[in-house]
Amino acid sequence: MRSQHVTIKDIANELGFSVSTVSRALKNHPDISEETKRLVNELAEHLRYTPNPIALSLKNRSSSMIGVIVPEVVHYFFATVISGIEDVAERNGYSLMLMQSSEQLSKEVTAVANVMKGRVDGVLASVSKQTNTYEHFQKLMDEHIPLVFFDRVADDVDTTHITVDDFGGAYSATKHLIGQGCKNIVHFAGPQNRKIFRDRLNGYRQALENNGLFFKPELVVAADTLDKGAFETQRLLAQGVVFDAIFAVNDFTAAGAMRALKEAKKAIPQDVALVGFGDESITLMLEPNFSSVHQSGYEMGQKAMEHLLMQIHSEDKLPTEQVVLPAELVIRESSMRLS
Amino acid sequence: MRSQHVTIKDIANELGFSVSTVSRALKNHPDISEETKRLVNELAEHLRYTPNPIALSLKNRSSSMIGVIVPEVVHYFFATVISGIEDVAERNGYSLMLMQSSEQLSKEVTAVANVMKGRVDGVLASVSKQTNTYEHFQKLMDEHIPLVFFDRVADDVDTTHITVDDFGGAYSATKHLIGQGCKNIVHFAGPQNRKIFRDRLNGYRQALENNGLFFKPELVVAADTLDKGAFETQRLLAQGVVFDAIFAVNDFTAAGAMRALKEAKKAIPQDVALVGFGDESITLMLEPNFSSVHQSGYEMGQKAMEHLLMQIHSEDKLPTEQVVLPAELVIRESSMRLS
DNA sequence: CTGTTAGCGCTTTCAC
DNA sequence: GTGAAAGCGCTAACAG
Numbered sequence: 001m002r003s004q005h006v007t008i009k010d011i012a013n014e015l016g017f018s019v020s021t022v023s024r025a026l027k028n029h030p031d032i033s034e035e036t037k038r039l040v041n042e043l044a045e046h047l048r049y050t051p052n053p054i055a056l057s058l059k060n061r062s063s064s065m066i067g068v069i070v071p072e073v074v075h076y077f078f079a080t081v082i083s084g085i086e087d088v089a090e091r092n093g094y095s096l097m098l099m100q101s102s103e104q105l106s107k108e109v110t111a112v113a114n115v116m117k118g119r120v121d122g123v124l125a126s127v128s129k130q131t132n133t134y135e136h137f138q139k140l141m142d143e144h145i146p147l148v149f150f151d152r153v154a155d156d157v158d159t160t161h162i163t164v165d166d167f168g169g170a171y172s173a174t175k176h177l178i179g180q181g182c183k184n185i186v187h188f189a190g191p192q193n194r195k196i197f198r199d200r201l202n203g204y205r206q207a208l209e210n211n212g213l214f215f216k217p218e219l220v221v222a223a224d225t226l227d228k229g230a231f232e233t234q235r236l237l238a239q240g241v242v243f244d245a246i247f248a249v250n251d252f253t254a255a256g257a258m259r260a261l262k263e264a265k266k267a268i269p270q271d272v273a274l275v276g277f278g279d280e281s282i283t284l285m286l287e288p289n290f291s292s293v294h295q296s297g298y299e300m301g302q303k304a305m306e307h308l309l310m311q312i313h314s315e316d317k318l319p320t321e322q323v324v325l326p327a328e329l330v331i332r333e334s335s336m337r338l339s
Numbered sequence: 340m341r342s343q344h345v346t347i348k349d350i351a352n353e354l355g356f357s358v359s360t361v362s363r364a365l366k367n368h369p370d371i372s373e374e375t376k377r378l379v380n381e382l383a384e385h386l387r388y389t390p391n392p393i394a395l396s397l398k399n400r401s402s403s404m405i406g407v408i409v410p411e412v413v414h415y416f417f418a419t420v421i422s423g424i425e426d427v428a429e430r431n432g433y434s435l436m437l438m439q440s441s442e443q444l445s446k447e448v449t450a451v452a453n454v455m456k457g458r459v460d461g462v463l464a465s466v467s468k469q470t471n472t473y474e475h476f477q478k479l480m481d482e483h484i485p486l487v488f489f490d491r492v493a494d495d496v497d498t499t500h501i502t503v504d505d506f507g508g509a510y511s512a513t514k515h516l517i518g519q520g521c522k523n524i525v526h527f528a529g530p531q532n533r534k535i536f537r538d539r540l541n542g543y544r545q546a547l548e549n550n551g552l553f554f555k556p557e558l559v560v561a562a563d564t565l566d567k568g569a570f571e572t573q574r575l576l577a578q579g580v581v582f583d584a585i586f587a588v589n590d591f592t593a594a595g596a597m598r599a600l601k602e603a604k605k606a607i608p609q610d611v612a613l614v615g616f617g618d619e620s621i622t623l624m625l626e627p628n629f630s631s632v633h634q635s636g637y638e639m640g641q642k643a644m645e646h647l648l649m650q651i652h653s654e655d656k657l658p659t660e661q662v663v664l665p666a667e668l669v670i671r672e673s674s675m676r677l678s
Numbered sequence: 679c680t681g682t683t684a685g686c687g688c689t690t691t692c693a694c
Numbered sequence: 695g696t697g698a699a700a701g702c703g704c705t706a707a708c709a710g
Contacts, residue, residue: 398687
């Protein structure tokens with residue numbers, strides 16, 4: 001089953017004009033007489049002519065397609081990024097070719113190969129957790145296909161990165177807790193092989209040191225899931241570790257911590273104040289609503305797409321940029337000890 | 340900045356063959372001598388030749404692109420559907436062109452226009468909440484572009500639908516509550532202008548009637564968000580309405596109900612048992628974990644894509660199908676009154 | 679003002 | 695075995 005479309009040729013034949021005349025009439029070329037234009041446009045309308053973009057792509061060597069490679073569409077954050085990308089793309093006449101790596105290097109490599117074959121005009125990518133080699137992305141660069149990374153960037157590849165201010169966000173969160181009178185702030189940290197998580201830890205540490213508190217290694221605990229958050233909180237309580245606040249590397253871990261604290265009958269924020277990272281919708285679903293560092297995926301998507309467009313439209317290679325979006329602390333009940 | 344690719348012509352010139360010979364050699368055509376094939380393939384490899392898919396599309400009148408139109412990428416359910424679509428598409432050599440309607444009819448119309456222009460080989464769509472006219476989809480059909488709807492279907496358009504068994508899911512949930520000894524089951528219902536929500540209400544009603552309980556209109560309340568779920572629960576309690584269970588049209592509403600119940604110091608499930616719909620991740624984040632009707636977006640995406648592929652590959656129009664995927668009740672603590 | 683021609687990259691019939 | 699030529703749909707330089 002395939003649809004056969006009306007072409008410029010059909011119009012030309014019908015009207016007895018040449019295809020070039022029709023083509024020009026359709027584009028409102030000044031050379032063409034008004035009468036001809038009218039005739040052509042009317043018939044085009046009537047026949048529901050639409051130009052074949054594939055033929056145009058072939059001619060223009062441009063597909064108006066942007067390849068988008070994300071680890072998982074189902075992550076809320078990435079979904080918002082895609083949303084931002086889509087909006088800007090749509091406004092500029094581009095469509096998205098979406099591929100997901102499912103956090104696997106092999107699928108990521110395939111995805112890159114696909115977008116290359118697909119002759120996209122540019123690529124936006126966020127690397128999978130597994131990715132440890134960047135040859136596939138380098139190939140894109142070698143082919144001079146504009147490439148912009150967002151969120152999870154490949155440091156080795158010399159191109160524009162759009163990230164969020166993880167350090168700053170963590171710093172604000174920690175400083176806020178200190179301002180609320182907390183003295184022993186636990187940090188539930190993510191895997192330190194990823195820059196993004198190192199930055200959050202460093203922001204936490206810097207905030208402590210800049211505000212008269214000591215960094216205590218025993219208060220930094222590896223935990224980055226709901227279950228681990230709950231488990232480690234229980235453990236800390238059971239071991240009698242003294243703490244009056246938790247800054248978690250993401251909201252799910254914070255949610256886990258909240259569960260454990262409630263079970264242990266600890267009052268939030270009076271006994272233990274809590275701040276997460278990501279500002280996922282869950283922050284508003286739990287009671288008390290918890291504070292979190294907001295990172296706008298939507299904005300990141302927009303920015304990434306805008307930068308990509310600049311590269312696509314530029315004649316020669318633009319200097320690479322490192323765009324860091326602000327991460328804003330949203331304060332809610334879970335960390336408001338002073339009123 | 341645009342990359343210039345190696346073409347078949349480059350290889351032909353370099354080797355002194357004609358383009359047709361090179362083309363044939365590349366496809367391992369029997370007419371071509373082994374020697375020539377070797378030469379061509381080696382040079383192709385060396386030059387990193389990849390066929391230009393746009394030229395192929397033009398020739399074959401097929402783009403290997405599938406248009407996907409969803410209300411919002413950020414909804415977890417749709418994200419999982421996309422994931423399922425992507426997997427099947429990828430396995431079959433198709434790529435996705437993703438568009439979102441943002442729940443707006445106007446954007447949906449634009450999206451349909453875009454995929455039509457994009458000469459996709461087929462379209463998968465789920466309609467926006469605003470959609471009340473289906474002309475744009477009808478146009479797709481008129482152009483003989485294969486179209487499959489999933490989840491939110493357009494009843495008026497005669498094409499294959501993939502939906503989940505909303506009636507059956509609601510029926511199981513309600514029956515389960517009855518089995519747990521509940522006598523007065525509240526239903527928080529969604530907008531009744533959408534079939535999907537009517538089906539859930541009907542399933543609830545049927546289960547009551549088949550199991551010796553009366554359907555009481557006053558126990559059916561319009562509420563389909565977290566806030567409304569919380570508010571209406573408070574209201575019911577305040578008004579002294581007698582109920583011992585809530586079956587909510589989605590998990591967020593159930594989460595809202597849970598919040599209100601906890602505030603009112605009602606024990607879940609002893610005082611009020613609770614079942615949601617959708618089996619979103621939130622079911623596991625709240626305490627007690629709550630029961631919900633699981634609907635597999637991933638499977639829906641796969642099925643939709645498979646059906647679309649069948650249509651694309653078929654010579655003539657296939658009969659339309661109404662595929663209904665099972666909705667399975669997942670029982671957790673919130674509704675386990677008997678042990 | 680309009681038509682002819684070539685070309686984007688590739689496949690495929692028809693010749694030799 | 696290999697090449698020439700046409701054609702997919704469209705645009706644009708070049709002719710009239």
